[in-house]
Amino acid sequence: MKPIPSSEITPEHIYRSRRKFLKALGFTAAGTVLAACGIDTDFPEANQAETNEGDLRTDELGRALTDYTSVIGYNNYYEFDLGKTAVAPLARDFPVSPWTIEVSGLVNNPRTFAMEDIYQLFEEEERIYRMRCVEGWSMVIPWLGFPLSKLLEMVEPTVDAKYVYFETAVDEETMPVIKRGLFQFPYTEGLRLDEAMHDLTILSTGLYGERLMPQNGAPIRLVVPWKYGFKSIKSIVKIKLVDRQPYTFWNNYAPQEYGFYSNVNPDVPHPRWSQATEVIIGHGPKRVPTLMFNGYEEEVASMYAGMDLTKFF
């Protein structure tokens, strides 16, 4: 089945009629199996008038927060479901306590942190970030968390450490997609060490002043706001310092479509759709221009000096 290009994100009523049309042709939701490309606007809050439920804060560009209902109801979490709205109900029983994160590899002080240690050791702060999904939509989310650098400093990377590898939990009991064998789980991600040490890179333990819900990656997930959303790996159980660029889930699945770096870049289209614009969930159906490095260019561009930003990487 030919995937629906993101340029066709449409207002709800048109979307519904298209869905009816596709159904009539015998296409089903299974078409979305083609990975991180199906844009599911079939969510009541998505693409509707601005509604941030009375919280009038904005990000530094003046963008209103995406409403809480959308943030916890419209999710990408392939271990649970390939659509957006089924994730939250399916993830309800995902066991998030007790929880430990093993930090190992090229470090002087390898350590396994219990979540209780994490809450004690690292002061949580709020960060309002834009999150841009590679599929062509974004949200504005008030995260709670702390810089990943604080945790890395504690374990002391050795001089040989060049990259950081992350791994999501695998729980066959509650994650229905694991057993289907469509993908190679665990979900994994990676950053270059300087990216991991950057102050914008956080480990998040909450949002909107509450602890994370399972669908958002409870109890702890990465948030890297200048990269496409899939880099922000959820429900982390392992962090490993390594000397080579690590294996990562989407890059391994489709290397021509999802680069290791995957910095948000409006000038480099995905092979199957443009990245020039996006829909901000909760801000109405109008597409807005996507910003270089998702609007964090000033803070992060120097890390990529010498790399050709017109190329896919």
Ligand SMILES: Nc1nc2c(c(=O)[nH]1)N[C@H]1C(S)=C(S)[C@@H](COP(=O)(O)O)O[C@H]1N2
């Ligand atoms: N383990 C895991 N982490 C993941 C994903 C996933 O499928 N599995 N999806 C990614 C994608 S594509 C996006 S856009 C964000 C979505 O985060 P949110 O649901 O909290 O908005 O999580 C990322 N982290």
Ligand SMILES: [Mo]
């Ligand atoms: Mo995404």
